[in-house]
Amino acid sequence: MDAGNGKRRVDGGVVRLLIIVLLGVGLISVPWLTHNRLVTGEEAVDAAWADVESNLQRRADLVPNLVRSLQEYMTHESETLVRLVRERAEALSEALGETREIETSRIAGLDAALSQDLGRLMRHAGEHPELRSGDQFLRFQAQLEGSENRLNVARMRYNEAVREYNAGLRGFVGRWVAEPMGLRSRDYFEASPAATEPFAVEF
Numbered sequence: 001m002d003a004g005n006g007k008r009r010v011d012g013g014v015v016r017l018l019i020i021v022l023l024g025v026g027l028i029s030v031p032w033l034t035h036n037r038l039v040t041g042e043e044a045v046d047a048a049w050a051d052v053e054s055n056l057q058r059r060a061d062l063v064p065n066l067v068r069s070l071q072e073y074m075t076h077e078s079e080t081l082v083r084l085v086r087e088r089a090e091a092l093s094e095a096l097g098e099t100r101e102i103e104t105s106r107i108a109g110l111d112a113a114l115s116q117d118l119g120r121l122m123r124h125a126g127e128h129p130e131l132r133s134g135d136q137f138l139r140f141q142a143q144l145e146g147s148e149n150r151l152n153v154a155r156m157r158y159n160e161a162v163r164e165y166n167a168g169l170r171g172f173v174g175r176w177v178a179e180p181m182g183l184r185s186r187d188y189f190e191a192s193p194a195a196t197e198p199f200a201v202e203f
Contacts, residue, residue: 034173038183041165045186048158049102052189055151056111057096062144063089063118069137070125081121088114104187118144155189162186 067082092110095103122144125137166185169178178184 034168034171034177035181038165038168038174038178038181041161041168042183042186044161045158045165046102048154048161049104051154052151052158053096053107055147055154056092056107059144059147059151060089060092060096060114062140062147065136065140065143066118066121069140070121078121078124081117081124085114085117085121088117102186104189108189159188162188 063086067086070078070082088110092107092114095107095110122141168174169183169185
């Protein structure tokens with residue numbers, strides 16, 4: 001009887017030891033895995049933002065082409081508008097070049113202003129029938145519309161990466177892991193309605 005009791009005590013001790021070991025492994029691995037998942041999510045957000053910035057810069061770089069194609073048709077009104085568009089594009093380029101942190105609200109504001117002014121300029125340009133036969137202007141129009149489409153896709157991908165990352169941060173374990181590691185939620189890129197419309201010019 002005593003031998004049987006001793007064996008049961010040994011078996012019970014082994015089971016308790018295994019439970020303690022498993023709990024210890026769980027307590028270590030769950031935060032570690034959560035941290036790795038959040039870091040991967042943060043990297044995905046940064047990569048998606050770089051794509052947004054690249055497309056914003058590409059569009060801003062197209063502005064000089066637009067100016068060249070419009071120069072011979074400029075009136076006083078269009079000269080003022082072109083100057084404004086050029087200034088907006090330069091401001092956006094500078095903001096993209098100087099920022100080390102993702103500043104979605106600032107960049108989105110500059111982007112929205114450039115989008116609205118570009119839209120006004122393209123509508124103004126559409127009032128000049130002689131531009132219909134201008135190959136340079138038509139090429140620019142096609143490039144700008146393509147740029148807008150790529151930019152919309154980049155914005156959507158960025159916002160999806162932010163959604164997944166922020167959801168991970170808000171999870172039960174994510175909350176405990178994120179703060180000590182310095183991980184914080186990211187803002188969505190909220191473009192204005194005008195910024196999401198392509199600049200099609202109807203001739």
